[in-house]
Amino acid sequence: MDLHITIWQISLVLAAVSPVVMMVLVVNRIFYIRLRQNRLARADELTMKVLTYLDDEDMDEAWFDSLRGRDKKLLGSLAGDLLRLVRGDNRKTLINLLRHLDTVDRQIMVLIKGNQRDRITACANLAHFDDEKVINILTKTLDDKDFDVRISAARSLADLGRIPSVDILISKLDASTGLRSRALGNLFRDLGQAAVPELTAVAADIDQPEQFRILAINALGQIGDYAAIDPLIELANDPRLEIRAAVYRSLAVLSHPVVSSVLPAGLRDTSWEVRTQAAFCAGRVGALNVVPILIKMLADNIWWVRYRAGEALYAMGDVGLEMLQVVAKEQTLAGESAGMILAEKLPAAE
Amino acid sequence: METLLVDFRSEALTAVVYISHSIIGFALFQNVIYLVQLVLAYVELRRKRPISPDSTLWHMLTSDITQPISLFAPAYNEEANIVESVHSLLALHYPHFEVIVINDGSTDGTLETLIDAFELVPVERSFELSVSHKPVRQIYASSRNRKLVVIDKENGGKSDALNAGINVSRYPLFCAMDADSLLETDALLRVVQPFVDDPSVVAVGGTVRIVNGCTVRAGHITKVALPKKILPLFQTMEYLRAYLMARLAWSYLDALLLISGAFGIFKRQTAISVGGYSHGTVGEDMEILVKIHRKLHEEGTKYRIAFVPEPVCWTEAPETLGVLYRQRTRWQRGSLETFFKHRKMLLNPRYGNVGMLGFLNTLIVDVIGPPIEVAGYFMIPLFWFLDMMTFELLLAYTALTFVFGIFISVGSLILEEMELKRFPAPSDLVVLTLAAVLENFGYRQLNNIWRVAGYWQFLRKVQGWGKMTRTGFKKKS
Known part of the structure; x- marks a missing residue:
């Protein structure tokens, strides 16, 4: 034809x-x-x-x-x-x-036979029923081929306080994108204090993917257990800048005074991302020992570092405020940065 | 003499056969591309169901899993709608966000209206000039809502205003939109999902729909309905094809070249790394995305640009031929500007699917497609009338230019109905099916003629947006 x-x-x-x-x-x-x-x-x-x-x-x-x-x-x-x-x-x-x-049995059936959307909803619904049948099916669902369903099951287990260990989470959720999801970071956090040793080991394991270690470090900060401080301080010398930046971010969340000792190294780091996070941490901790370094950082060549250093000084109360007011009188980059912070923060505080 | 005439006629016939076959072959190729897009869009929709379950949205709303977002609403002479638009933005459901309205040197009362409505007061907000833009005159904050920041700057166009927003914002993500775009209340929650799933995502686009005909109250769509006028109705079908079929397919192939200026979320740091939005282009939305592709490919960075098929943003469509003409010629100029500026990416394996597929598609659909198709409108009937080509060729041309498009348009509608069901009434679907048929007989051809006009403007280096008349949402309430 x-x-x-x-x-x-x-x-x-x-x-x-x-x-x-x-x-x-x-x-x-x-x-x-x-x-x-x-x-x-x-x-x-x-x-x-x-x-x-x-x-x-x-x-x-x-x-x-x-x-x-x-x-x-x-x-x-x-x-x-x-x-x-x-x-x-x-x-x-x-x-x-x-x-x-029989809601439990019915929702389990949906979880087994439903479409993706209904299965995710079933996982969320089952999170309200703490019994072995539910725990078993949710744990089994961690092996599901659909990542969204797997992560929903893990989230429900977390809500029930029955989330598996870090190792199990890693092995079950190990997918090309799964390990990088911010959702996984939240699950780590939900593991709570009991998981701090495991998370610490993961954070320190240089063979783990970098993003995965960062999620563990973030979780160590969010859990809020001071037992994580020493291991985190050790990681502050990690060769990878993203790891170091994550460490200072988590130390800022923990906000324990002992962190002050490690801050000078972070504030002098070669990476601006690390300096920025360390400055933020200094402000949160109120580390008066690093005030002179923070003043120098007001002349850093990176805007974000200057801004965070100024913010940190402002957060330190009268001492920092006085220093900012003195520096602001200078006709220098540091003076300009200090003036900028004062102009922004003081009216907001009134 | 007679021999000469015979020779001439013979050569003319050969030329006609060559030209007509080229036009038909090209039309066939274009239609195959559309067909592949339709199939890929279907595959993508089946692979990942487009509607997020409520439990997922609830989790995103109540946990700290999402990153903060700055919403940029560039406004130029938007006095009539700006308050309603800002109220609607401030009412969005999202854990941490700020709304940055950028008054781009409006000559009407946009700024004064904002100052009155939101009790704005001048504030100092330091920022770095990471990307260039016209000077900022003053930054304002609202005494009533801490989420609202207004930048008053000298006029420099939309891209300039967005650059000011990039500099002043401090959140890791920003949402670029039009001041008169209407967002679904959970739009941000739905569209931010790819950023949550994958840290290598640098930009996400969402589906934009036509608001004409819908009922809008207090900046929210309370009833979805079809436009009453024929032009916006045809555009409703066009948008359906563009978003649910084309963009979804290109996103599946990692070769998406355009995230609509009406709604798109970007990583702030990535946008800064490419110098922000370019000045002097009318296709700033396409250009920034191509710049991002280009830079990240050249750096060898692993990244992803995602597209969410759920409708998240509603925009007003032109209702008159004049305004639509200006919009379409501008779009064509924008597309050509970006294509020629980054022509080095075409069929360059260094840029992966973006260069090999995305740019090839732009070449076919935007660069050489419109002139060839428009030439066909005149030449093919003429050749047949002069008895220089067969009736079978004419049939094939008619099929490819008018008839096949019906299948593509209705196919997009079928996808919509199967996966989204966002048009509430069955009668809407009947009307849209009719529109999907009718738009292939006149409207699509008119669009191609306008695109050729856009081509001509591009060659003449015409600049500017032209006057865009908007009806305003208030009148739709």
């Missing part, structure tokens, strides 16, 4: 078929809207019933027992939203009701 005629015929067929497909989707949409409206209306009814149940002692679980299976399933999918509405005893009562309605 002539190629030109073929082009014409194929184009014609595709142009004719596509609107037909679209019309099928339009019909589908009509049903979808009806179903959705019914579902939303039923969800509102059920939510009201649940809230009434929580307030009304005369209403018992029997009313919910008489619900049809799809209503129970709907309640299960609403679990996360409902539980966000209530606190205290009401929350416990609601969890018991949802358990009674």
